[in-house]
Structure formats: structure tokens, C-alpha cells
Amino acid sequence: MFKIRGDLCAFDRDNWNRDKEKFDCPSATNVYHCIVDERNRSGEICIQPVWVQTGYCPEYNTDANTVDTVPCDQSAGCPEDPFQSNEVYQYPVCINKTYHGQPTAEEVDAVYFPLPTAVGISVVVVVAIIFVIAIVCYIRRRQKPGRRQEEEVSLLHRSEVPFFKTSAFHDAVHILQNGGKFLCFHGRWGSGKTTTAKQVYLSVTGRKPVVIEDIAEFDVSSCADCVIVEDPFSKHLSNVEDIMLKIKTLCSNIGNTKDNFAIFTMSDEEWTEVINEIKKILLELGIGPLHDICLNYDSLSPGDRNQILHSIFGHYNPKQAFGKVENIASGNELYLGYAETYTLLSRCRIFQTKPGPLLFSNRPLLYLKMYLERKCKSSEEMERSEFVMLVFMSLNKRTINLNKSNTELNELFMACDISLKNVQLSSIIPEEFVFREGEGVYVLQHDVIQRMVLVVFGTYHFEKLVRFSSWHELPDWIKEKSRLNIISKIMKSVNEIQPILEISHGKMTELRNKCESIPETRVPENSLNMKQ
Known part of the structure; x- marks a missing residue:
């Protein structure tokens, strides 16, 4: 139970430890937390910790009895590194939403201007804005209507795709850093399997990921490096036995080398069909278990779901209110995964008004098809x-x-x-x-x-x-x-x-x-x- 405090949570480790000893959490899984809830009330509870992303704060959800994570809305003092939610005492702004720290002399000087100086600065700013607007209008008049100029194409680079380090990410990194050699991310189409695999690979090795896109065409006999094997069976449903032999050879090579690993990505259908056979292969080879991590909606914590949605929507729609979609995040994954559903909603902004977030999140493929049909027949x-x-x-x-x-x-x-x-x-x-x-x-x-x-x-x-x-x-x-x-x-x-x-x-x-x-x-x- 979340016990409301009469004062704020501790801002330092020593006082936090004293409060922890007084509260007494008997379980090793549910550890002591002193955090605020959604009503900004300070309280204590024994609960399982979650990973908190850079720039976020933990918050207790009284209705769901879980720890969520919310964006830190302060101008200074927000978390600069990921941390466990029970260590929030390191970031006072997450415990006391009105805390700003003591301003330095430089900060005071930086915000104080005598009246004449302020007026002069205002005039300069207004003139500069008018000048910029005039230039923009002149350029637009000279451009050909109906065609975007090449330099105007504001497409994101593939490396700029937003990614939130979920609990699944941290679990995978922990497995591989502690001797695990074989890992599989499985889930629905668009659940973020390959993206998560690449981020885990990069975090563990510090190198650009090596991805085997089609194992049927790949010479596994000489491969013993760290690799990602992407959907090995989806393109070769009629050739499962040969693919299994290739996987066995690859796993044998990796299992006999130090510090190397293989990450597989599979759809739920692939996983169900081949999991037992792959585990049998690893057992025969005696080279360790296959760790599996599911990325479907039901396998994500409420905090992870919220932060995935926020990182995607905030990245593509920085000037729009997150609250428009925050409360309608749906777990109605039928064919398309949670991450890709909200990427589509965020990037193709017409979906935010027609049909709107709620309807789109329940039938994303239908509305995507309708949108493409309009373009096709336009x-x-x-x-x-x-x-x-x-x-x-x-x-x-x-x-x-x-x-x-x-x-x-x-x-x-x-x-x-x-x-x-x-x-x-x-x-x-x-x-x-x-x-x-x-x-x-x-x-x-x-x-x-x-x-x-x-x-x-x-x-x-x-x-x-x-x-x-x-x-x-x-x-x-x-x-x-x-x-x-x-x-x-x-x-x-x-x-x-x-x-x-x-x-x-x-x-x-x-x-x-x-x-x-x-x-x-x-x-x-x-x-x-x-x-x-």
C-alpha cells in the first residue's frame, strides 16, 4: 500500500537509507520506494523497481498499483542517465516538482536586465523577426508552386529513429553481458524486434550491428562473430529443415568462441513453430540455453508502454500536446505491433484527426490501406x-x-x-x-x-x-x-x-x-x- 508522507522524500542517500530501514520491505523483489504519485503526493511503498529513461521521472500510479515513468518537465536537474526507480532520491526535481535548487550569481545576472536594456533587446528581436519573415516570403514566391524544392525535404535520417530503452532492452543487455550467448526477441509484426536487437548489440559490443537478413543465402560455416539473425524462417517456410541445419552450425561456431553471441528475431508464429527444435539443438550441443523475450503489448510494463508512446510521439510531433494520445494507447494488437502502430500515427499526422487516435489504434492497417487507396486513385x-x-x-x-x-x-x-x-x-x-x-x-x-x-x-x-x-x-x-x-x-x-x-x-x-x-x-x- 502507498503510504502518504507528511513531508517530502529524502534528497540524499543517507536520509533515504534511514527512511528505508524504518519502512522495512521484507521482499527482495518489491523494494523500498519513496516517490510521488500522479497527484504529486509524496509517499512510500514496497514495489518492483523499473528502469527510468534519461529525461524522465518515476511516478506511482495508484489505480494500477505500479510505477510509471513521466517526462521531467523542469528546466534543470532532470535525470541525465537511466536509473532504477527506487534511486530517485538522486534527482530532487522528480521528488519535489517545485524544486529548482539555489540559483548561482551567474544565473541571477543572466535573467536580470535593466529596463532600457530590455527595451533595446526587444526592438532588435522584433526587427530581426520581420527581416526573416520577409526573406522567407521572398523565397517562397520564387519557388515553383506544388513542388517541394530538394533542399526542403525534411526527411529524418534512419539513424534518428526514436528508441526507448525498455525493461526488455535492459534484460537483454544483462543476459549477454553475463555470459548468455543465444537470445531471441519475438512478437507481432512491428513490435520493434529488429530495432531492439540492434540497440542491444550496439550497447553490448560498442560496434555497428551485423545483421544476417537471409540465412539461407549465408555461409554460416565460417561465421563466429556476434550476429543478429533476422526472421530466419519467414522467407523459407517450405525449407525449415535446411534452415535448422544452418542455425545449428552457426550456434555451434558461436558457442565455441568467447564473448560472441547470436540474437534471433522472430514473429510469434515462427517462435511457436520452431522454439522447441532450437532449444533441442542447443541442448544437444551443450552450449547454453536460448533466452526469449517477448515484445508484445501485454509483455510491456505500463511505464514502458507510456514511454515508448511518448518517445515516438514527442520525436515526430514536438509541438503537439502528448495528452491527445496518451490516454488512448491501446493493446489491441491483432496484426500490427504497438510500436509501429504509434509510429504510423505520429508520422502520418492526418491519422490524428481522421479517424483520430482512438479509432486508428484499433484498426491501423485498415486506415493505412484507406490512406494509400486515396493516393492511388487521386x-x-x-x-x-x-x-x-x-x-x-x-x-x-x-x-x-x-x-x-x-x-x-x-x-x-x-x-x-x-x-x-x-x-x-x-x-x-x-x-x-x-x-x-x-x-x-x-x-x-x-x-x-x-x-x-x-x-x-x-x-x-x-x-x-x-x-x-x-x-x-x-x-x-x-x-x-x-x-x-x-x-x-x-x-x-x-x-x-x-x-x-x-x-x-x-x-x-x-x-x-x-x-x-x-x-x-x-x-x-x-x-x-x-x-x-
Whole structure:
């Protein structure tokens, strides 16, 4: 029970230890906390600690009986390093929201101006603002309407993607730093598996992550480095036995070397199917257990959920009130994970008003598809051009390099009756779905964008999808349309949509024949599917 104090919590370790001894927490798991609650009341409780991110404060949630974390809203004294919530005494501003410390002489001088000086500064500032506005208006008048200038494309770099170090992150780092060699992050599509794996790898090794994107094409016999194995089975569902042999060889190599490890990422479906077999392999080899960490909504603490949402929304919408979405964070993960759902909501701001955060969080794939359909069928050439650019990137490993000539890009636009003459290609890069990866190089935010773009393209331009695709194997997200009874049709109309393209038997035959006509190109092993 949260015991309200008559005074503030201790600001130093000695007094904190005295209070801790008086309170007496018998459990090793639930440790002494002296923190404030959501009503800014100081109190004591024995509860499990949580990790608190830089720039945040712990706060007791009386309704949920848990420790949440909230942004530190003070101008000075906020946490500069992650810490455990029971050590909040180190940061007085988190315990006493009115605490600012004693101002120094320099700080007093910095905020005091005599009246004449203040008036003079105000005049200078006003003149400067007017001058800047005039320049901006002049530049805009000279720009071509309807086209963004290349230097104006304010796309984020891929390295700038926000990431909050959740309890799962800290648990993974602890496992690997204490001798663990095999770890698996599993969860729904878009739950942050690969991103978390890369951040853990970087934290433990201090090096840029090495990612095996397709283990089937990778020579595991000579690999004994620290690696991330990304979705090993998703692309090879009909070849599970061969993939298992590759995993066994890789694990054997890593298990016999010091300080190296392997991090696997898998969907929930993959995990359920192969977990027992992989654990059996490690048991046979005698090289340690497989530690598994789930990243789904239900596996996140309330504090982690809130901070993931805040880090994403605050990063992409720094001038908007976080409260608009804070109270509607939903755990309704059907096909798309929590992290990617709110990344879409934050980056594509139209979703914040139409349909709004609550409706979007419950059916993100439906509203994403509707948004892409509007672009696909738009009467505005700019919007259709942006959609076709997304199609090209989706058919080309989610990437485009504007520094190279793109014959296929021109052919695709011509097939869609759009001319690229006098068009700056950077002006039709959809900012809400794309990151910069280098000068003139752009990549789609996530493969959910890739999938849903191709679903929409295949729905309205199936013959073009067949023409410009180069799959040598039929994608598992393209299904033959089946007959639905009335109840199924009703349920389908009110539930979240599946990320699949349903086509007729004739179209399925046509696409399958196209796939079989394309020879499987074998690249040199370890050349393209292992990224750093």
C-alpha cells in the first residue's frame, strides 16, 4: 500500500537509507520506494523497481498499483542517465516538482536586465523577426508552386529513429553481458524486434550491428562473430529443415568462441513453430540455453508502454500536446505491433484527426490501406506520383537511390500514365513513410508500408504488379480469394483487416506462372544479406 508522507522524500542517500530501514520491505523483489504519485503526493511503498529513461521521472500510479515513468518537465536537474526507480532520491526535481535548487550569481545576472536594456533587446528581436519573415516570403514566391524544392525535404535520417530503452532492452543487455550467448526477441509484426536487437548489440559490443537478413543465402560455416539473425524462417517456410541445419552450425561456431553471441528475431508464429527444435539443438550441443523475450503489448510494463508512446510521439510531433494520445494507447494488437502502430500515427499526422487516435489504434492497417487507396486513385498527379514512388521502393527492397539512373522507375511511371519530365524525384518522396539512409538514398520506414502499398497496387493494378514484380517464389501474403458466409462478411467489415492481397484463381495462376518463369538468382554468399 502507498503510504502518504507528511513531508517530502529524502534528497540524499543517507536520509533515504534511514527512511528505508524504518519502512522495512521484507521482499527482495518489491523494494523500498519513496516517490510521488500522479497527484504529486509524496509517499512510500514496497514495489518492483523499473528502469527510468534519461529525461524522465518515476511516478506511482495508484489505480494500477505500479510505477510509471513521466517526462521531467523542469528546466534543470532532470535525470541525465537511466536509473532504477527506487534511486530517485538522486534527482530532487522528480521528488519535489517545485524544486529548482539555489540559483548561482551567474544565473541571477543572466535573467536580470535593466529596463532600457530590455527595451533595446526587444526592438532588435522584433526587427530581426520581420527581416526573416520577409526573406522567407521572398523565397517562397520564387519557388515553383506544388513542388517541394530538394533542399526542403525534411526527411529524418534512419539513424534518428526514436528508441526507448525498455525493461526488455535492459534484460537483454544483462543476459549477454553475463555470459548468455543465444537470445531471441519475438512478437507481432512491428513490435520493434529488429530495432531492439540492434540497440542491444550496439550497447553490448560498442560496434555497428551485423545483421544476417537471409540465412539461407549465408555461409554460416565460417561465421563466429556476434550476429543478429533476422526472421530466419519467414522467407523459407517450405525449407525449415535446411534452415535448422544452418542455425545449428552457426550456434555451434558461436558457442565455441568467447564473448560472441547470436540474437534471433522472430514473429510469434515462427517462435511457436520452431522454439522447441532450437532449444533441442542447443541442448544437444551443450552450449547454453536460448533466452526469449517477448515484445508484445501485454509483455510491456505500463511505464514502458507510456514511454515508448511518448518517445515516438514527442520525436515526430514536438509541438503537439502528448495528452491527445496518451490516454488512448491501446493493446489491441491483432496484426500490427504497438510500436509501429504509434509510429504510423505520429508520422502520418492526418491519422490524428481522421479517424483520430482512438479509432486508428484499433484498426491501423485498415486506415493505412484507406490512406494509400486515396493516393492511388487521386485526381492529383502529385499524390499519385508519391504512391507510385512507394510502389517502386516496395518492389526494390524498400529502397531507392536517386544518384543512379532508374530505367525501371521511368517505365513504372509511364505504365501508370505519369510523366517524370521536369520532376525532381526528391519532391515525390512521401515524407510520412520514408527515412533518409544517405545522400539521395531513401528507405521505407517499415515493411508494413511495403506490404500494404503492394496490397493496394495489386488490388487496383494487378496486371502492373505482375509485370513489374520479380519474385521467383509466390509471396505468402497473396492468397486465393475464398467464399465467405454472411457472418464472416459481417465480422470482416467490423474487424481489423488482414495484411493480405486476395485474388481470383485465374490471377493466382497468372502470378504463379510469372514467378516460376523467373530464375532464382544466387548472389555470392555473405555479400548482400549481411549488413553492418
